[in-house]
Amino acid sequence: MSGGLTFRYTIDGDDFTRAGEASSSVKNKLKMLGLSADVTRRVAIAMYEGEINMVIHADGGVITVAVSDSEITMVLADTGPGIPDVEKAMREGYSTAREEVRSLGFGAGMGLPNMKRYTDEMQIDTVVGKGTTITMKVRL
Amino acid sequence: MTIREMQKVLDAKFLYGEELEDLDVEFVFSADMMSDVLAYGSKCSVLITGLCNPQVVRTAEMLDIVCIIFVRGKMPDENMLALAMGKGIAVLATDHYMFTTCGMLYEHGLRGGA
Ligand SMILES: Nc1ncnc2c1ncn2[C@@H]1O[C@H](COP(=O)(O)OP(=O)(O)O)[C@@H](O)[C@H]1O
Numbered sequence: 217m218s219g220g221l222t223f224r225y226t227i228d229g230d231d232f233t234r235a236g237e238a239s240s241s242v243k244n245k246l247k248m249l250g251l252s253a254d255v256t257r258r259v260a261i262a263m264y265e266g267e268i269n270m271v272i273h274a275d276g277g278v279i280t281v282a283v284s285d286s287e288i289t290m291v292l293a294d295t296g297p298g299i300p301d302v303e304k305a306m307r308e309g310y311s312t313a314r315e316e317v318r319s320l321g322f323g324a325g326m327g328l329p330n331m332k333r334y335t336d337e338m339q340i341d342t343v344v345g346k347g348t349t350i351t352m353k354v355r356l
Numbered sequence: 357m358t359i360r361e362m363q364k365v366l367d368a369k370f371l372y373g374e375e376l377e378d379l380d381v382e383f384v385f386s387a388d389m390m391s392d393v394l395a396y397g398s399k400c401s402v403l404i405t406g407l408c409n410p411q412v413v414r415t416a417e418m419l420d421i422v423c424i425i426f427v428r429g430k431m432p433d434e435n436m437l438a439l440a441m442g443k444g445i446a447v448l449a450t451d452h453y454m455f456t457t458c459g460m461l462y463e464h465g466l467r468g469g470a
Pocket residue numbers: 269270273274294296297298299305306310311312313322323324325326327328329348391
């Protein structure tokens with residue numbers, strides 16, 4: 217694996233039904249690369265929450281996943297509304313999701329905390345009105 | 357408890373995955389909010405839910421869950437069943453409510469993950 221591998225996905229902001237396809241694809245690829253079930257699961261969960269957020273809060277975006285010998289780096293970039301108060305958004309239970317999103321099983325305000333919980337590093341770069349880029353790392 | 361035993365106890369329909377009937381399961385998570393499943397269900401291999409949309413199957417997939425049980429008579433559509441098939445996740449459906457479903461399985465020795 218030296219030299220590393222990179223996967224890139226464009227996430228459609230209109231189609232909630234298809235949200236998660238990119239995370240599913242990454243999970244399969246990591247499994248095929250022989251990474252442990254634990255690492256594969258953690259990456260899949262964190263990326264899936266981020267992918268869902270892109271669809272419900274930011275009208276889609278681009279996800280890049282890089283696999284090196286030592287870590288997996290996920291970069292989720294969108295040009296959505298941005299997050300005005302990151303500290304607040306990180307709190308369990310805080311959500312601005314519409315009722316419709318809640319009826320679909322999301323919008324419990326657990327996404328960002330879950331992403332932090334399952335990864336070793338997480339950084340949020342966001343500008344209101346411009347977009348959000350979330351970088352997460354899982355060490356191997 | 358095997359998936360087949362759960363199906364019998366719950367008087368559930370086996371919608372997909374009869375070839376998985378002998379799989380032995382121990383830990384179960386039940387919720388309608390998928391983010392709660394993602395937060396707390398990572399040790400569990402069975403998901404009980406009354407929510408019925410494709411993200412239920414996706415959530416199960418991310419957590420390596422082997423069996424989804426839909427309660428309150430909820431019926432997944434073909435698209436959801438196709439997703440479950442592709443991932444090798446067994447799907448049961450029972451008319452029992454969530455509490456009753458959990459209680460019956462608890463009585464038979466299944467436990468929550470925490
Ligand atoms: N990519 C994003 N773009 C804009 N806002 C976001 C994004 N991701 C998260 N947020 C904001 O942070 C809040 C908390 O996110 P999260 O913990 O995933 O909870 P939920 O998605 O259930 O609302 C969201 O309700 C939303 O206001």
